[in-house]
Amino acid sequence: MKPPHLLILGSSSGLASAHRASSSYLLDLDTQGIMIDCGDGATRNFLAAGYRAEWVSEIVVSHTHADHICGLPYFVQQRHLAKSSKPLTIYCAPEGIDALKNLLVLGHLYPEWLPFDIRWVPITPRTPWDTCGIQLTAFPTSHLSRQRIFAPEHGYPDPGDCYAFHVDINGRSLVYSSDLGSLNDLNSVPQPIDWLLIETTHVPLDELWPWAETHRVKRIILTHLSDEFDEAQIALAGKFPSISAVVAHDLMLIELS
Numbered sequence: 001m002k003p004p005h006l007l008i009l010g011s012s013s014g015l016a017s018a019h020r021a022s023s024s025y026l027l028d029l030d031t032q033g034i035m036i037d038c039g040d041g042a043t044r045n046f047l048a049a050g051y052r053a054e055w056v057s058e059i060v061v062s063h064t065h066a067d068h069i070c071g072l073p074y075f076v077q078q079r080h081l082a083k084s085s086k087p088l089t090i091y092c093a094p095e096g097i098d099a100l101k102n103l104l105v106l107g108h109l110y111p112e113w114l115p116f117d118i119r120w121v122p123i124t125p126r127t128p129w130d131t132c133g134i135q136l137t138a139f140p141t142s143h144l145s146r147q148r149i150f151a152p153e154h155g156y157p158d159p160g161d162c163y164a165f166h167v168d169i170n171g172r173s174l175v176y177s178s179d180l181g182s183l184n185d186l187n188s189v190p191q192p193i194d195w196l197l198i199e200t201t202h203v204p205l206d207e208l209w210p211w212a213e214t215h216r217v218k219r220i221i222l223t224h225l226s227d228e229f230d231e232a233q234i235a236l237a238g239k240f241p242s243i244s245a246v247v248a249h250d251l252m253l254i255e256l257s
Contacts, residue, residue, distance in 0.1 A: 002030050003257035004134075004169050006197070006221075009035075009045045011248040013201045013226040014067045020250050021045050022067040023224060025176065025197065026056075027167070027256075029132050034058045035075075036165065036176055042071040043078055045250055054084030054116075058131060061092040062178035063144060063162035064099060072100065073107040080114055087117045089131075093160030094122035123163060126188075134170075138163040139189055142181025143202070166190060169256050177203075179224070183211045192216035195256065197248075199224030205233050213240045223248040 005028040010021030021041025026049075027034040033056045035042070046053065053075060062068055072090075079088065092100060097120045104111075104118075111118060128137040143162040151159050166189050167174040175189055177198040196217045198208065201224050212220055220243060222234070229247075237245040 003255055004029050006174065006254040006256055007049055008223065008248045008250055008252040009042045010039045011223045011225055011250055013224050014065065015226055017227050019227060024071065029134065032057045032132055034060060034132055036060045037062050037068040038071040038075050039067045040070050043075045049251055052082065053078035054082050054086050057086060058089045060136065060165065061090065061096065063093065064096045064160060069100065073104055073109060076104055076109050077107065079116060080109060083115050085115050087119060089119045089121060091121045091123050095158045095160035097122060099157065125161065125163065135168040137166045139166065141178060141185035143179040145181060164189065172256060174256060183207060192218065195219045195221060197221045197223055200229065205236060209237050209240045209243060212243050217243060220245040221248050221254065
């Protein structure tokens with residue numbers, strides 16, 4: 001049995017990149033996989049890495065911004081065309097479930113026509129759930145705070161929460177920040193953190209390094225990157241010798257052991 005791995009399927013920011021797919025990550029748990037977010041280009045990179053779409057049993061959605069979910073219908077379509085009968089579970093904020101169901105129907109991916117069942121599970125913040133031999137816990141972030149005020153005032157459906165995820169894998173912890181309002185959104189996440197997969201678009205790196213040292217982060221993986229991201233900034237982490245930091249790129253494989 002091979003050790004668990006994290007595969008970076010998409011590492012770009014919300015601004016489309018000519019070189020990167022948008023936000024998507026795969027937990028390779030040997031006999032099955034869990035995808036966290038499913039942005040544009042995720043399916044292509046998933047196949048390029050040698051996986052089959054039907055191998056993924058679960059998809060976890062951090063929030064419904066397009067760069068995090070626009071690849072979802074296409075991924076479901078690949079499972080459909082592969083005639084997979086393996087059920088698929090999709091975790092999402094309660095307010096986002098009907099919208100995602102309708103998005104699949106808009107693409108003629110009717111539940112009655114799919115060869116597999118889709119189980120929709122509303123995420124309950126700060127309540128751990130066990131699946132595929134690991135444990136996940138969602139922590140709300142303030143990334144959608146403006147939308148949560150604007151949407152109901154203008155008659156739009158509530159956009160739901162945005163979540164960071166704490167993943168316990170055989171006693172080791174992986175934290176995926178998703179999009180943040182500020183680093184304070186992660187203060188309630190259990191410490192220490194073995195791997196922090198953190199978006200860079202909304203996080204000043206000069207604030208990240210001291211925060212990471214204070215919160216006992218061992219390894220940092222910088223993701224959600226624009227094409228203009230200056231990788232030289234990572235040298236600043238050298239002032240904090242307890243921290244190891246790398247820049248994510250599509251198809252990067254990280255052993256979680």
